[in-house]
Amino acid sequence: xxxxxxxxxxxxxxxxxxxxxxxxxxxxxxxxxxxxxxxxxxxxxxxxxxxxxxxxxxxxxxxxxxxxxxxxxxxxxxxxxxxxxxxxxxxxxxxxxxxxxxxxxxxxxxx
Amino acid sequence: xxxxxxxxxxxxxxxxxxxxxxxxxxxxxxxxxxxxxxxxxxxxxxxxxxxxxxxxxxxxxxxxxxxxxxxxxxxxxxxxxxxxxxxxxxxxxxxxxxxxxxxxxxxxxxxxx
Numbered sequence: 001x002x003x004x005x006x007x008x009x010x011x012x013x014x015x016x017x018x019x020x021x022x023x024x025x026x027x028x029x030x031x032x033x034x035x036x037x038x039x040x041x042x043x044x045x046x047x048x049x050x051x052x053x054x055x056x057x058x059x060x061x062x063x064x065x066x067x068x069x070x071x072x073x074x075x076x077x078x079x080x081x082x083x084x085x086x087x088x089x090x091x092x093x094x095x096x097x098x099x100x101x102x103x104x105x106x107x108x109x110x111x
Numbered sequence: 112x113x114x115x116x117x118x119x120x121x122x123x124x125x126x127x128x129x130x131x132x133x134x135x136x137x138x139x140x141x142x143x144x145x146x147x148x149x150x151x152x153x154x155x156x157x158x159x160x161x162x163x164x165x166x167x168x169x170x171x172x173x174x175x176x177x178x179x180x181x182x183x184x185x186x187x188x189x190x191x192x193x194x195x196x197x198x199x200x201x202x203x204x205x206x207x208x209x210x211x212x213x214x215x216x217x218x219x220x221x222x223x224x
Contacts, residue, residue: 043215091211
């Protein structure tokens with residue numbers, strides 16, 4: 001069974017204090033790993049797709065990286081508007097094309 | 112380009128009642144998936160429809176059902192509501208089933224009293 005574990009569950013940062021969120025996965029046959037951002041009371045919003053180990057994607061203050069066992073979402077000099085829950089999900093060849101989501105990391109950036 | 116639209120946004124029901132939620136996907140997207148999100152369980156997959164056919168189903172009881180119409184719009188129904196059904200129900204669309212890039216609606220917040 002595919003498993004996705006995110007850590008930490010919650011993270012509080014001061015504005016400008018860089019950090020990383022972790023997403024570790026145990027799957028058979030990774031097709032892709034996806035990062036989403038979810039604001040309170042809204043649906044998740046797609047951020048990145050990573051397909052193979054060593055791949056990196058960047059968007060503004062966010063950078064996602066992928067290894068064979070985990071993915072990191074690096075947040076550089078965060079701002080209060082980066083506060084949200086960040087979800088990772090995996091798509092595998094054996095999953096009947098369904099995503100398996102992690103439980104998320106709730107990020108709070110204090111001004 | 113209009114996003115995924117879900118109605119109603121909020122609703123309150125009592126135990127034993129039934130509820131129908133509606134979802135209009137992004138134009139051109141033929142796949143519609145439904146998820147239940149609760150603080151304790153996170154995002155859990157309910158089912159996916161593609162071209163009016165149910166493609167996959169998660170581990171939910173038969174009280175949860177859905178359908179998709181020829182215009183790709185989808186509905187999900189929950190019968191005999193239980194307190195534990197209180198959750199945010201999210202609909203997501205994607206153009207094809209090979210991609211993990213889902214476009215979510217804002218959800219329907221169901222409270223069961």
